[in-house]
Amino acid sequence: MRLTVIAPTNDPAVLDVVRDEASGWASPGTAIDVAGAPATAAIASRHDTALAVPDLLAAIAKAADSGSDGVLVSCAGDPAVHEARENVDIPVVGGFQPAALTALSLGERLGFITVLPSVVPMLRALIRAEGLTGRVGTIRTLGTDTLDVHDTAVLTGLIREQALEALHHDEADVIVLACTGFVGAAARVRRELADAGFDVPVVDPTGAAVLWLESLVRLGVRASRTTYHPPPTMTWRA
Known part of the structure; x- marks a missing residue:
């Protein structure tokens, strides 16, 4: 199993901490990839969340395209989690x-x-x-x-x-x-x-999220398409 942990930060030093923490919770046989979403130093407000979401969505899509089995957004505010579930076919969770x-x-x-x-x-x-x-x-x-x-x-x-x-x-x-x-x-x-x-x-x-994500992958489930509909292609008519 390969999981991707995405930290909403522009601080490279934080990524090493995130990698060590997530790897410490992961089960044997689970590989942890770590990526950053560099719009903010951290998320501590709605404003920070709004700035971070586009980069987070892009990083989540990249992880899914690269073959990751699941994604953890390393933030207890669950930024971009529900939005990403509409767009990727793998489990996505946050910290909350x-x-x-x-x-x-x-x-x-x-x-x-x-x-x-x-x-x-x-x-x-x-x-x-x-x-x-x-x-x-x-x-x-x-x-x-x-x-x-x-x-x-x-x-x-x-x-x-x-x-x-x-x-x-x-x-x-x-x-x-x-x-x-x-x-x-x-x-x-x-x-x-x-x-x-x-x-x-x-x-x-982090521990709850990593173990939860592993369980979702092993169960072979992802977000319901009756809740998280894929974004429709919209065409505007004059």
Whole structure:
């Protein structure tokens, strides 16, 4: 199986991190290709999403044409995912949907943790679109304006602080990391929450997405053509 992970970034250093992270989750026998969509440094707003979508769609189409079995868009905002499903005949996922649907099987209320307040409205829109409003207890941010916390200990501490607040206020039964940039944090946060007396799952979006995508490929399924119709060829008449 060959999967392509596309990162909506113009930072070459990020691609190496994305490759290592996705490869670490992939099953034996799954090859991971990585590509960038260089319109933005990262996606943290609707404006960023609008800029990134054309490059993402082009990169997804290229991956499908090259023989990739499936595509992961490495962003918890699922940019270009639904649009691409209309145009390619392989499974396409982002970071939000697999993580959220996995978390639904693990507890009653979901608590999302992301980076910036500007991402929260995007997550709310995704939650509404998936019909999950009644299952989401909170969306919390790290309280930092940086998009790339490279120190794992610092990152873990920030996530743990928000997760503990959610748990102490009885807002969540499952913690969902709503940023694919939270590399390597899920397992460590889960252990630290357990040490604090909260035995709850912490769902990593990249891990959930890679494993979900592998399952779709092995099941031999892709997006339904009664939901995702191929774009029609339109002819305008004077």
